[in-house]
Amino acid sequence: MSGYLTGVLVVLAFNVMAAYAVYLPLAAGQLNLGIAGFMAIGAYASAFLTNEYQWSMWAAIPVGSALAGLTGLLIGIPVLRTHGIYLAMATFALGQVISAVFLNLEVVGGAAGYPVTDYVGPYGVFAAAIGVVLLMLYLSRTRFALYLTAVKSDATVADLMGISVRGIQVAAFALGAAVAGFGGAFYAHHYNFVEAQHFNVLLSVFTVLYVLFGGTQTVWGPLVGAAFFTLAPELLRASDQWRYALFAIFIIVFMAMRPQGLVTTSLLRFTRRRTATESEEAA
Amino acid sequence: MALLDVSGISVSYGRVNALKDVSLQVKEGEIVTVLGANGAGKSTLLKAILGAVPLKSGGITFADRDMSRAAPHKRIGEGLVLVPEGRRILISLTVEENLLLGAHMRRDSAAIGRELEAIYARFSNLAARRNMLASCLSGGEQQMLAIGRAMMAKPRLMMLDEPSLGLSPLFVQKLFELIRELNHEGLAVLLVEQNTGKALSVAHHATVLELGRVTMAGDPKTLADDPRLQAAYLGAGEDAPA
């Protein structure tokens, strides 16, 4: 594999992990605009453990992920009392606060950034992303995923059916935060450098874009969205600014024409039926 | 020529047909009532006449103009107004602001001021609360406000959707007196009501809707004695005294 291709695929792997971190709560109707903050927690916490306490990164990475998840849980309980735009803004504010805290935290280098000693290679990153996708595929086969959609679709009725709406929402939010932290921890150990400025609003916002572009109705949406957003710009041989500008136009036009996203349940069902009929005909 | 001429309109929400080939007319100075059980399509009919839901087929003429495709504000501007079901008072506005909202399309501010005073003279309860938020009104007062608001648009035809809903018998009495009074002053009325007896007692003409179709139409006195009408509401009309 050429160095260029590997580099692109590594970026893709990180984008996929971030996309699923956004997707989990969004499947339950909660927009998390602060995903970068949770990635920062995973990155800094795991880097701190390997740097300062000489932990093995295979222990430090899960702990970083768990810390991000725990933060999500503790913050999720009060913040998830709010709905809709309030929740989006609360997560947005949270993301800003977290990255500002790291920017001012001198033990991890403050604004100068924080070099990380241990290194995880591209295949480790690929394995992590595949692991996240597999976990999501597994979850999408369970009642938990069913309840996420139920809660998003009609929280009042889900509540009357006996489902703990808050419980499901908090779990999705915290699990999403843990996935973000997991990705962040790998990020720190792959690039061997963390700086708070990387985990900014635009990272959060672009991740939400991938997910909505791919579509939130199915578990495949975030994967397709992240792949498209990572690979398509590589094909556009233009300056960065033109690339972004064309991209923005594309997003606007696409969302206006297909607000439900690229991959939808009916699309999947349609293709499945098509393949079924075709194989019958072939037989 | 009738003031309002609804000819063969159909309306559907997605796949559900709410109205099928409904026709009716309201002449100048007339009260027409539309009766029918819950879900018969009465509210949809009024909304279609106002233009708030699109027609699938058929046509609507008001004051000799084709209104089939006109937006609600165009129709209201011509004097075709609706007092909606549930009154729909704006609770973040004061009583007076609610009334002025009815006149929002008019530019004749002197006349608006005079009519506002006339409405206060008619409804003294509203006058006393003119600067209070409309949320503090009782159900009956809210209904008066909704009618007053509609009057501020200088209507030629007023459509009322279940005006007696949730009102005490005393207020229902007052309400129907008011409808009759407005009609005597020259206003044409299209009235949708659950209170069949009251509605038939004031109307010049009645139409009965069932599942989106007109099943009966004619003179209110004849309809009132029709056992089929009772059956439409209370079921098994045979064993009930007429």
Next chain:
Amino acid sequence: MLAQQIVNGLMLGAIYMLMAVAFTLAIGVLNFLNFSLPGLFMLGGMVAYGFIKLGWPTVFAFSAALAAAALVSLLVERFAYRPMQGGDPEVPLVSSLGFLVLLENLMLIYFGSDQQAFPALVPDLNFRFGGLVIGIAQLGSLVLSVLLVLWLSWFLNSTATGRCIRTVAENRDTAVLMGVDTGRLVPMLFIASALLAAVAGLLFAVNYQQVSPFMGEGVGFKGVAAMIVGGMGSIWGAVLGGLLIGLAEVLSISFIGADVVNITVYGLLLLILIVRPQGLIGRPATREKL
């Protein structure tokens, strides 16, 4: 010194206040968190800068900036808002972010990413009250933004169109039944909020004498924070929130340090959302009916 910082904080707060009012118009009436507004703020500053550099008279350059913002806002209405009615609420939000990214990058292509020096248009005159130094541009901006908000509040409360807008805010379906022409009113609201954002951008450029393609982000997001702190959907909430956020920012810079601004400002927002989600002035939502 504290009094001086309070004056500076109020000045910055006035700009946040305009942004917060712009957001409030969009969200309070149309239920749309319009993230293109920071882009329109930037457009106000950058377009004016571009035309002034071309040698246009200031008045024309400012008018061109306002017109550009209004025009783009109509595009936002057409492509981000109108097609999304009845869908998931996050979709128009994302499309409006698309507009922000687009505007920023178009400006970047034309002007480059550097801070540009905005010419000093107002004579460098200062008033002195005791130890307080108040620039004439500062004072003028503060007065202008307060007048704008007062006028808007009067307009909403005392005109027929204002009553229609408040009706749409309370219940859009009822507004249609009352004959409110939403097809005309909605684009008008988009223009109004765009003009507020662009005026804020102009005031920012005149006061701080610098513009850049990214000047909208920080200010715009703080405008949203201000709106929520004050209470979504209320103009006076936006005013209160804007001034509070402006003060919090200036005071924390001068007493703690520039790096902590995001912690205090967004920490305040987070705290408000946890303790009192409806904001300082605002009503809590009620549970839906079945």
Next chain:
Amino acid sequence: MTAALSLKGITKSFAGVHAIQNLSFEVPKGVTTALIGPNGAGKTTVFNLVSGVYGVDAGTVTVNGVDVTHMPSRKRITTGIARSFQNIRLMSHLTVLENMLVGQHVRNSSLGALLTPYRLFPNHRWKVQAREALAESGLEEWADETVGALPYGVRKRIDLVRATLAGASLLMLDEPAAGLNPSETNALRDHLRTLMAKGITLLVVEHDMHFVDSICQNVVVLNFGEKIAEGPLSQVRQDPKVREAYIGSEEA
């Protein structure tokens, strides 16, 4: 014997307007009861108060002998009460079968159940059960369709089947026959009779009096949030207060 549902002195007002006033009635076990009254009389509000969508201002609600007055809405289904909805509140992005699985939640709510990848097993126990329930109502052909696109009559039946899957002993049905054509109404009547035969108690809000007549033994009439009559329909129908409420007095 304890009643399936017992309301004592229920009062509820919204923004100062009395929606329900001092309402008391009982639904004995096995007695199919109808709650009728003109539009706006407060029937759906009663359902919302019993299922906990709103809390009551005063009074007590008892389901199968358990006082649920202050129980959170989510827990009430565990006392054996389930409901359908006037405007069909199905999860429109889910398939019919998935909606049924949501309806089963209260009987299958452990963490293990939550994390079992049931979709990998075509004959998973709960899926089989949901399919059976659908088959009983003749809905099996729709099982894998997304609910949003289905015809009204079908969705109406799905809403009912979902409510039955909670295994409740008391079902509250909000206008089950509204908008159905005559043959659909007949199918519904048969379905409800099967449920009654299984020992399930029904409380029905319904406008179609023929329908009420054909399944309900007892009728409670509301007007302005107050009970104005109670008894068998044939008797209630003669009550002058009921006639006044529905038809209105003719003298103006």
